Amino acid sequence: MTVSLGYWIGFFAFIVVMLALDLGVFHKNNETPTIKSSLLWSAFWIGLAFLFAGGVWLFAGGEYALDFVTAYLLEKSLSIDNLFIFILVFGFFQIKPQYQHRILFWGVFGALVMRVIFIFAGVALLDRFKWLMILFGLFLVVTGVKMLFEKKDHADDLNDNLIVKGLRRLLPFKEDATVPKMVLRVDGKLMATQFLMALLFIEVSDLVFAVDSIPAVLSVSQNTFIVVTSNIFAIMGLRSLYFALSGILPLFRYIKYALAVILAFIGIKMILNEVAHYAGWTWQISNVVSLVVIIGLITISIVASVIVDRVLKRRQL
Numbered sequence: 001m002t003v004s005l006g007y008w009i010g011f012f013a014f015i016v017v018m019l020a021l022d023l024g025v026f027h028k029n030n031e032t033p034t035i036k037s038s039l040l041w042s043a044f045w046i047g048l049a050f051l052f053a054g055g056v057w058l059f060a061g062g063e064y065a066l067d068f069v070t071a072y073l074l075e076k077s078l079s080i081d082n083l084f085i086f087i088l089v090f091g092f093f094q095i096k097p098q099y100q101h102r103i104l105f106w107g108v109f110g111a112l113v114m115r116v117i118f119i120f121a122g123v124a125l126l127d128r129f130k131w132l133m134i135l136f137g138l139f140l141v142v143t144g145v146k147m148l149f150e151k152k153d154h155a156d157d158l159n160d161n162l163i164v165k166g167l168r169r170l171l172p173f174k175e176d177a178t179v180p181k182m183v184l185r186v187d188g189k190l191m192a193t194q195f196l197m198a199l200l201f202i203e204v205s206d207l208v209f210a211v212d213s214i215p216a217v218l219s220v221s222q223n224t225f226i227v228v229t230s231n232i233f234a235i236m237g238l239r240s241l242y243f244a245l246s247g248i249l250p251l252f253r254y255i256k257y258a259l260a261v262i263l264a265f266i267g268i269k270m271i272l273n274e275v276a277h278y279a280g281w282t283w284q285i286s287n288v289v290s291l292v293v294i295i296g297l298i299t300i301s302i303v304a305s306v307i308v309d310r311v312l313k314r315r316q317l
Contacts, residue, residue: 003225015232019109032097038244045237052233056226067221070287071230073294074220077262078213079234083249084256085205086242093194093201099180103195104239107202114207115231118214123224133274136215140267143212147260163204167197212263219270220287251309258301265293 033041049072057065090100125132167173171192174184182196217227269285276284 007225011229015112015236018236019105022105031101033101033240033243035244038240038242041240042237042244045233045240049230049233049237052229064221064223064226066287066291067223067226068230070291070294071217071220071227072234073291074262074266075213075217075231075234076237077294077298078209078216078259079238080255081209081259082202082206082238083242083245085202087246087249089198089201089205093198095194095198099195101239101243102180103199103202104242107199107206108235108239110203111206111210111235112232114203115210115214115235116228118210119218119227119231120224122214122218123222123227126218126222130274130277133219133270136218137267137270137274140212140216140263140270142267144260144262144264144267147263148257163201164197167192167200171197173197215270216263216266219266219273220290252302252305253308254301254305255298258297262294262297266290 050069053065053068053072056068086100086104089095095103172189174186174191174193180195181193182199183190184193185191214231217231221227269290273284276282
């Protein structure tokens with residue numbers, strides 16, 4: 001699939017316009033998005049992603065459209081971890097809901113830039129060193145296994161978090177700023193506020209998550225346009241998804257396990273497919289199988305979480 005420069009320019013121009021409208025028109029005031037508006041925005045971005053997939057099908061064929069949908073759903077699934085981080089960091093730094101959207105806007109903007117750089121670098125590396133696919137696969141398997149057994153983070157634990165400790169050492173920090181600004185001048189000295197600390201924590205966390213998600217999405221496709229666009233569509237809908245689900249997201253207790261198994265599965269897929277390629281075998285784990293596994297595991301984890309939550313509530317009555 002060869003994509004001309006015009007399509008790249010058109011796509012990024014559309015994203016820039018949407019970001020400008022988001023911050024400058026739809027959310028120019030500091031206010032908490034309602035659940036209704038957040039659900040509508042989530043539906044808009046999901047619908048737009050599948051409309052884009054339809055365009056890919058029309059102009060490039062069904063195989064590339066399937067690659068886009070699989071990459072989009074994989075990235076969307078793995079980005080659920082980001083939503084838990086949003087809840088954690090806003091609770092720890094005591095960021096009021098009306099200020100959260102602006103912080104997430106700049107957090108998403110930074111994530112978009114970092115992801116695009118990571119993707120171009122990853123594609124370039126894999127194009128030159130195909131065997132890296134096996135290393136990426138091993139890394140994802142190890143990461144998935146570690147996720148299965150790691151302890152859950154709590155807001156109080158952030159005092160001992162390496163990111164928070166590092167930021168506090170690097171930046172003079174004013175913890176109780178009431179004015180929603182990233183930096184304040186106190187006694188003639190510039191100091192970071194909890195708003196800037198929250199933003200930087202989100203950016204660094206996304207950088208860590210990208211180390212997992214970018215190799216995973218490259219297992220679906222190594223076409224730069226497909227990988228970049230699927231990542232951007234998945235990330236652009238994160239803010240609205242957060243405000244729509246933040247109240248009930250902690251109830252989905254088994255989501256983390258589903259994400260861990262998805263990462264391990266994708267890692268195994270990368271390893272087996274690459275070994276099959278070197279061995280000259282004709283079989284491979286297809287993206288159709290990946291799509292079924294991703295949707296199935298996320299669905300099962302949500303249903304199981306809801307059932308267990310209802311059972312626990314009945315026992316408390």
